[in-house]
Amino acid sequence: MVTVLDTAQTRAAATELPAKPSLAGLDRVRLGAALGAIGVPDKQLRMRVNQLWSWIYVRGVTSFDDMTDVSKDLRAKLADAYTLDRLEIVSEQVSIDGTRKWLLRLPKRGHEAKAPEIECVYIPEEDRGTLCISSQVGCTLTCTFCHTGTQRLVRNLEAEEIVGQIVLARDRIGDWPGAEPPGDGRLLPTTERKITNVVLMGMGEPLYNFDNVRTAMEVAADGEGLSLSRRRITLSTSGVVPEIARWGEEAGTMLAISLHAVRDELRDVLVPINKRYPIAELLEACRNYPGLSNARRITFEYVMLKGVNDSAEDAKALVRLLKGIPAKINLIPFNPWPGSAYECSDWEAIEAFADVVNRAGYASPVRTPRGRDILAACGQLRSESEKLRAKDRSAVAPSGAGEA
Numbered sequence: 001m002v003t004v005l006d007t008a009q010t011r012a013a014a015t016e017l018p019a020k021p022s023l024a025g026l027d028r029v030r031l032g033a034a035l036g037a038i039g040v041p042d043k044q045l046r047m048r049v050n051q052l053w054s055w056i057y058v059r060g061v062t063s064f065d066d067m068t069d070v071s072k073d074l075r076a077k078l079a080d081a082y083t084l085d086r087l088e089i090v091s092e093q094v095s096i097d098g099t100r101k102w103l104l105r106l107p108k109r110g111h112e113a114k115a116p117e118i119e120c121v122y123i124p125e126e127d128r129g130t131l132c133i134s135s136q137v138g139c140t141l142t143c144t145f146c147h148t149g150t151q152r153l154v155r156n157l158e159a160e161e162i163v164g165q166i167v168l169a170r171d172r173i174g175d176w177p178g179a180e181p182p183g184d185g186r187l188l189p190t191t192e193r194k195i196t197n198v199v200l201m202g203m204g205e206p207l208y209n210f211d212n213v214r215t216a217m218e219v220a221a222d223g224e225g226l227s228l229s230r231r232r233i234t235l236s237t238s239g240v241v242p243e244i245a246r247w248g249e250e251a252g253t254m255l256a257i258s259l260h261a262v263r264d265e266l267r268d269v270l271v272p273i274n275k276r277y278p279i280a281e282l283l284e285a286c287r288n289y290p291g292l293s294n295a296r297r298i299t300f301e302y303v304m305l306k307g308v309n310d311s312a313e314d315a316k317a318l319v320r321l322l323k324g325i326p327a328k329i330n331l332i333p334f335n336p337w338p339g340s341a342y343e344c345s346d347w348e349a350i351e352a353f354a355d356v357v358n359r360a361g362y363a364s365p366v367r368t369p370r371g372r373d374i375l376a377a378c379g380q381l382r383s384e385s386e387k388l389r390a391k392d393r394s395a396v397a398p399s400g401a402g403e404a
């Protein structure tokens with residue numbers, strides 16, 4: 001594991017809201033409003049938004065001076081009022097398998113004791129590059145196997161902070177046309193450089209931040225900008241049933257469901273939102289997901305917990321349960337975190353479970369753990385930063401006293 005960037009020394013200086021807002025990450029409406037605010041006439045707005053849109057989301061420029069088809073006068077006005085700054089990187093780590101993880105610091109708001117932090121992970125594979133992004137700081141839900149579930153919700157991310165993760169990752173892996181290798185010189189092979197897929201599987205429950213996530217995915221899917229196909233964007237939900245159909249209608253991305261159990265009794269414990277929206281209701285919402293077809297299947301995620309949900313009987317019940325739903329099954333080896341009450345299933349149990357699922361016609365369902373050396377895997381996000389913080393604490397208060 002290599003830490004290529006660490007700005008931990010600036011950690012103490014809590015980031016305040018910047019005096020000049022950044023335009024990188026804004027949707028078309030907000031970008032138009034920002035231009036209007038510095039005097040761009042209404043009749044020019046559409047054209048100007050299109051110009052800036054292309055510079056920001058196709059070229060990835062970081063300076064208004066690079067916008068050569070924008071008049072010098074307007075560029076100066078833009079620079080006076082705004083920036084193209086990226087989210088602040090606290091640290092960037094590169095795994096031996098090429099996975100990259102960024103810890104990002106968001107601007108502190110008035111009521112917040114300290115600047116919130118989120119994580120974002122890039123996973124290069126042979127045929128794709130997947131960026132896993134966060135939608136909330138922490139999570140209000142309390143899935144018992146998930147580390148994020150132990151962190152209270154600090155706040156929803158703004159749409160521009162969600163888009164900002166994609167923009168920043170493109171910078172760091174050199175994924176803009178004509179981009180130089182990133183500062184650390186560790187240019188990935190060209191086949192691995194592109195972000196082809198985005199998954200909302202980082203911190204938070206995206207359907208509890210519906211509007212901002214939808215706006216952000218509109219920016220991500222915009223054909224004149226970041227141009228990610230909606231078929232390559234996947235929203236993962238723990239099962240917020242009333243929002244599932246609306247998401248399909250309004251955002252039209254692929255869907256993943258964190259199922260993890262085949263009986264309500266067990267799912268009530270693992271994924272407590274099940275007490276409000278039990279399995280039958282959840283699967284009914286899946287059957288009715290707009291656009292569902294054999295070419296657009298729903299992914300069912302199933303975390304493998306030793307002795308809890310990993311028997312051959314569970315596998316058979318899973319197959320029965322999903323009958324008739326165009327589905328993919330993703331078996332996720334449990335990633336333990338300090339203090340977690342579960343263990344990952346034995347490899348034999350995972351294989352036996354996968355066999356049953358395979359025989360029912362679902363292809364290679366086990367997700368290979370990636371980036372384990374940098375704690376980049378599902379459910380581990382932020383555990384490292386918390387350890388760092390504990391270290392920071394002991395540095396300032398060796399007795400451990402006086403810390404809230």
Ligand code: SAH
Binds near residue numbers: 201335
């Ligand atoms: N809140 C959303 C999306 C974020 S979690 C959801 O729950 O779907 C992304 C995926 O990682 C979910 O399937 C979640 O259940 C899984 N996950 C969480 N903690 C994990 C852990 N410790 N090991 C393996 N998978 C985990």
Ligand code: SF4
Binds near residue numbers: 141142150203204238
């Ligand atoms: Fe929240 Fe998803 Fe973790 Fe559950 S699994 S606590 S919904 S982030």
